[in-house]
Amino acid sequence: MNHTKTYTLDEATKKMESYCAYQERCHKEVMEKLKGMNMIPVAIDQIMGHLIQENYLNEERFAKAFARGKFSIKKWGANRIVRELKFRDISLYNIKSALAEIQNEDYLKTFDELAKKRLSQITEKNPFKKKKKLADYLLYRGWESHLVYEKANELIK
CATH class of the missing domain: 1.10.10 (Arc Repressor Mutant, subunit A)
Known part of the structure; x- marks a missing residue:
């Protein structure tokens, strides 16, 4: 016996409206959610169209x-x-x-604060290893390499 819940088009639409209203979603997330609800492709297209048209999805x-x-x-x-x-x-x-939503001065200020905060947590004594630890951390977080290496050299002599 298959116990997966089935949804009418209306039920699925309402469910997706509240899913999108709760927080911003991307199309991919909503598509995956609808597929997980076992909605057929034609229903998915219809619901997606409705969500975009009614500005639930942008x-x-x-x-x-x-x-x-x-x-x-x-x-x-x-x-x-x-x-x-x-x-x-x-x-x-x-x-x-x-x-473009992120102001350049905020970007650089946040980067500077993050680098200094992380540096204060690194216990490594060797300056080369210390630089590498700081750089690896910042690169992992997605900061541009030229900024990272400049900052590491500026903060660790």
Whole structure:
């Protein structure tokens, strides 16, 4: 006996409206959610169309909210934000418009604070190893390599 719940088009639409209203979603997330609800392709297309038309789903708005959030809360650099947005199949146009949300001075200020905070947590005595630990951490978070190496050399003599 198969116990997977089935949804009418209306039920699925309502469920997706609240899913999208709760927080910004990208098309890929919503598609996967609908597939997980065992909706047929024609129903998925109809629901997606409705969500976009009624502005529950907006990739540019998603990309901007994602970039702002990951930058301000997780302190991610541009490379990491771009990589994560590409992974979610966000267009290059929307990625560019999302990155434009972050002011350059905030970007550099956050980078500087993050680097100094991380440096204060590194107990390594050897300056080369210390630089590498700092650089690896910042690169992993998606900060541009020229910024990272400049900062490491500036902070560790």
